[in-house]
Amino acid sequence: MDLLALSFPGLLRGLAITVLLGVVSFALGFALGGLVTLARISRHPALKVAAIAYVSVFRGTPLLIQIMLVYFGLPQLGLRIPPIPSAILTFTLYSSAYLSENFRSGILAVDRGQWEAADSMGMTYGRTLRRIVFPQAVRVATPAIGSRFISLMKDTSLASVITVVELTRVAESIGSSSFRYVEAFVMASVVYWLINTTLSVGQEVLERRMGRAYT
Numbered sequence: 232m233d234l235l236a237l238s239f240p241g242l243l244r245g246l247a248i249t250v251l252l253g254v255v256s257f258a259l260g261f262a263l264g265g266l267v268t269l270a271r272i273s274r275h276p277a278l279k280v281a282a283i284a285y286v287s288v289f290r291g292t293p294l295l296i297q298i299m300l301v302y303f304g305l306p307q308l309g310l311r312i313p314p315i316p317s318a319i320l321t322f323t324l325y326s327s328a329y330l331s332e333n334f335r336s337g338i339l340a341v342d343r344g345q346w347e348a349a350d351s352m353g354m355t356y357g358r359t360l361r362r363i364v365f366p367q368a369v370r371v372a373t374p375a376i377g378s379r380f381i382s383l384m385k386d387t388s389l390a391s392v393i394t395v396v397e398l399t400r401v402a403e404s405i406g407s408s409s410f411r412y413v414e415a416f417v418m419a420s421v422v423y424w425l426i427n428t429t430l431s432v433g434q435e436v437l438e439r440r441m442g443r444a445y446t
Contacts, residue, residue, distance in 0.1 A: 235418060256383060337370075398422055
């Protein structure tokens with residue numbers, strides 16, 4: 232308990248950075264993932280190929296390597312990005328690749344008759360997506376999207392390798408200064424668990440509410 236009391240301010244600061252990384256990256260990844268999905272289902276071959284290549288690269292390579300390429304590699308090309316923006320950029324690109332596949336699976340789950348009905352009413356492709364298809368697709372994909380958010384919150388721990396002082400980095404610092412690594416990392420693990428348990432409960436509530444809207 233004495234270690235918890237002494238390290239509590241540092242853990243709070245680390246928690247704030249962890250939440251910042253996770254929430255901002257997820258929000259940006261959500262938007263970018265939607266655009267990648269539109270490119271993936273586009274009738275234009277160039278857009279479709281570019282989207283497929285994007286998803287393949289970011290899903291097929293380790294997140295840790297992506298973080299290091301952005302933080303350590305881009306300066307060699309003349310572009311230096313501070314640690315926190317580097318982490319957010321990488322997490323955004325990485326999560327958007329997975330989210331785009333979640334959105335695409337949701338869109339494919341929407342009955343084709345919905346498209347045909349909208350077309351018969353004279354609705355444009357964009358309006359059909361926005362008002363009919365996408366809302367249903369998000370409802371279908373909500374469990375997968377929620378799981379991706381939870382995974383992203385845990386993935387933020389990798390930002391510690393580029394000196395971002397989030398929860399894992401704080402735990403490492405506490406352990407190195409007190410030589411009580413077990414207690415330090417257990418405390419960090421409990422905080423991560425509380426965050427993701429809260430997100431899981433929120434996801435279940437959201438799923439029930441969205442389910443009632445379609446019954």
